[in-house]
Amino acid sequence: MRSLRSGFSPASLLTGAATLATLGALLVAAPAAQAADTPLRDLAAAKGKAIGTAVTGSKLTGTYGDIAGAQFNWLTPGNAMKWETVEPSRGTYNWAEADQIVAFAQAHNQQVRGHTLVWHSQNPDWLENGTWTPAELSTLLQDHISTEVTRYKGRLAAWDVVNEPFNEDGTYRSTLWYNGLGADYIAQALTWARAADPSAKLYINDYNVEGVNAKSTALYNLVKSLKERGVPIDGVGLQAHLILGQVPATFQQNIQRFADLGVDVAITELDIRMQLPAIEAKLTQQAADYKAVLDACVAVTGCSGVTVWGFTDSDSWIPDVFEGYGAATPYDENYVPKPAYHAIATALGGTTTPPTGACTATYGVTSQWNTGFTGQVRIACSGAALSAWRVSWSFGAGQRITQAWNATCTQTGTAVSCANASYNGTVTNGGSVTFGFNGAWSGTNPVPAVTLG
Structure with missing residues (x-):
């Protein structure tokens, strides 16, 4: 009947450094x-x-x-x-x-x-x-x-x-x-x-x-x-x-x-x-x-x-x-x-049951410049809910978090751990929350794999 929602091809919109500067919502937490x-x-x-x-x-x-x-x-x-x-x-x-x-x-x-x-x-x-x-x-x-x-x-x-x-x-x-x-x-x-x-x-x-x-x-x-x-x-x-x-x-x-x-x-x-x-x-x-x-x-x-x-x-x-x-x-x-x-x-005859704890974390880079970048993580639940959450990952190229909002983040060496703020720990079934941060980088800024738990 109708169109699917229009999508933008990054290759057609961005070139060179601008590509890095506007990449967003890079899915790295593999959903089920x-x-x-x-x-x-x-x-x-x-x-x-x-x-x-x-x-x-x-x-x-x-x-x-x-x-x-x-x-x-x-x-x-x-x-x-x-x-x-x-x-x-x-x-x-x-x-x-x-x-x-x-x-x-x-x-x-x-x-x-x-x-x-x-x-x-x-x-x-x-x-x-x-x-x-x-x-x-x-x-x-x-x-x-x-x-x-x-x-x-x-x-x-x-x-x-x-x-x-x-x-x-x-x-x-x-x-x-x-x-x-x-x-x-x-x-x-x-x-x-x-x-x-x-x-x-x-x-x-x-x-x-x-x-x-x-x-x-x-x-x-x-x-x-x-x-x-x-x-x-x-x-x-x-x-x-x-x-x-x-x-x-x-x-x-x-x-x-x-x-x-x-x-x-x-x-x-x-x-x-x-x-x-x-x-x-x-x-x-x-x-x-x-x-x-x-x-x-x-x-x-x-x-x-x-x-x-x-x-x-x-x-x-x-x-x-x-x-x-x-x-x-x-x-x-x-x-x-x-x-x-x-x-x-x-x-269709399947015998599986929906998994419990069907919540995921998605890491994205929303903007990037010569020495820094802004990131965002989205926690979303489907078929489950959370009353509190913690997200962790390891930076692979020396990146460091300099500021965070809507979460409390700590970094020891390459290891980063971010926990919910007092007002956004609850994630309802079908709902989501986000937090953001600024970071410093030099040379490369590879996207890390994140863990929700």
Whole structure:
């Protein structure tokens, strides 16, 4: 559906000494990224299901890349294959991020879900603001589909060909495509996609169609009609951008009725947002909601799997669009698995239980100059809480702390120990605190490994 949260590539923004001066939030306390004894992808495969995530190509390194590669067997490009990205100006193509994601998936034995070929949103200005005859618009659409699908022919397992064609009442959404070509733009798009790659499964994807309602019934009737006409349609995507405590009671029933049409059903963009702060009761409810969605998919043979729309809160679109809401994904911003992660594992047949003491410390350098630097440490908890804390590390290149705030820090030789101030020792489940310090350095300033305890 929507964009993942935009990320900045340090390589594209910083050069030379400025890079060192603005590096921030360098994650060095390894979270319990592989929290289950068995990775989610292996649990899902044992049940014949996919477990996927939307990803941002520029972030597929470090801990983010490690989790994306180890835990999921499907990837969906969050933005990299949308029209405004791949053809920002007419006839000029940019495949860099899409190629990067496909290459990453191939290297990690993962399938890729292409997203998305025909949509009313995130189209380039030249297309959206142009004046087109129906014949011109049809040619543009066919060329776009043929070009993109052919580029990845044989390398993508599925495509979200048409995205969000319906209004909430089940009528067709007024879009560039519907207004210019009529409702049959959907059949045409599917037909062109099939011609470009006969092996890829072709989907129609929409939101608020998870339960039985007017919108999902319109989608059901469309799919039924397409199949009767012989139009290539292999599946439906139920996006599942859900709100805490609002998993539809008819979710499994709805999945089953689509499966009974003879098409695959995929949960394509699952996240479950909550009003912040993410207190323990909300995280518990969120875990129950995630499990309910996974349970519904597992129960229906025709449900091929579930994709989460970003696996970490740091990559989620929710806070940018829904003011006051967030914490919608299975991992928190520090890559610590939340109760929702363990609920997914349980629904897929895992037998592990959430770890106790799921709190981590993250060391970062927020600014740096010739003789000094400013650092920050963030202590965050998920599935646990602290009433007091102490963080320690060893400096490896002669660095020395000269001043600290929001903590009491001592240094003996290379060893540094920082304890909470009287007012910030409590870290709630789902909460965090930070402290900062200034330090002196000369020559190099390597990031130390920190210990919370």
